Each structure stands twice: as structure tokens, then as C-alpha cells.
Amino acid sequence: LGLAPRLARELFRMIDRRRREDGLTVLVVEQNARLALGIADLACVxxxxxxxxQGPARSLLGEEFIRGFRLGDNPAGRTQAPEP
Known part of the structure; x- marks a missing residue:
């Protein structure tokens, strides 16, 4: 069932702080794309x-294709990103 939303946000804040302050590289596997993409430099969906x-996390957050996955709704049933 995962972590409670409040606890998950706090954990991600801690990871992000350590990542920035200590220059750590962190691999995060997370189903909540909003949280994961919020602290990531690069992402792979x-x-x-x-x-x-895949690409810069901030740019993926804004893409309509990714928003469908983030919200758990991909009405087209696509498993491939649309062609550029």
C-alpha cells in the first residue's frame, strides 16, 4: 500500500536535501510521478x-502524455510516447 502521503512527502524532502547538499546520486523507483519527478534531474517512465x-524530469512533468500516467489514466491505452 505504500507510505502515507504525508510521510512520503517528508521522505522525498529528505532525499532531495541530501542529494543537493551532499551531491549524492539517487535512484528512485516510485509510482507517484509527481513526487519523483519533482526531485529528479533525469527520469525514465x-x-x-x-x-x-525519458529525459529531463521537469520537461516530462509538463507533457500531456506523462500527465495521463501520473494521474493513473491513460485513456488511449498507449504504451509508447507519441512521435515528436
Missing amino acids: LAGGRVVA
């Missing part, structure tokens, strides 16, 4: 075991 999008 998986669907059905395949990479469907």
Missing part, C-alpha cells in the same frame, strides 16, 4: 515493462 518516455 515505464509502462508495461517498457520505457515510454
Whole structure:
């Protein structure tokens, strides 16, 4: 069931602080894309075991394709990113 939302946010704040202050590299696997992309520099989005999008985390947060996955709703049922 995962962590309570409040605890998850606090944990991500701690990870982000350590990452920035200590120059750590951290690999995060998280189903809450909003939290994960919020602290990431680079991101890779998986669907059905395949990479469907990758790149700078901030740019992925704004893409409509990723928003569908973030909200748990991909009405088109796509498992591939749209062509550029």
C-alpha cells in the first residue's frame, strides 16, 4: 500500500536535501510521478515493462502524455510516447 502521503512527502524532502547538499546520486523507483519527478534531474517512465518516455524530469512533468500516467489514466491505452 505504500507510505502515507504525508510521510512520503517528508521522505522525498529528505532525499532531495541530501542529494543537493551532499551531491549524492539517487535512484528512485516510485509510482507517484509527481513526487519523483519533482526531485529528479533525469527520469525514465515505464509502462508495461517498457520505457515510454525519458529525459529531463521537469520537461516530462509538463507533457500531456506523462500527465495521463501520473494521474493513473491513460485513456488511449498507449504504451509508447507519441512521435515528436
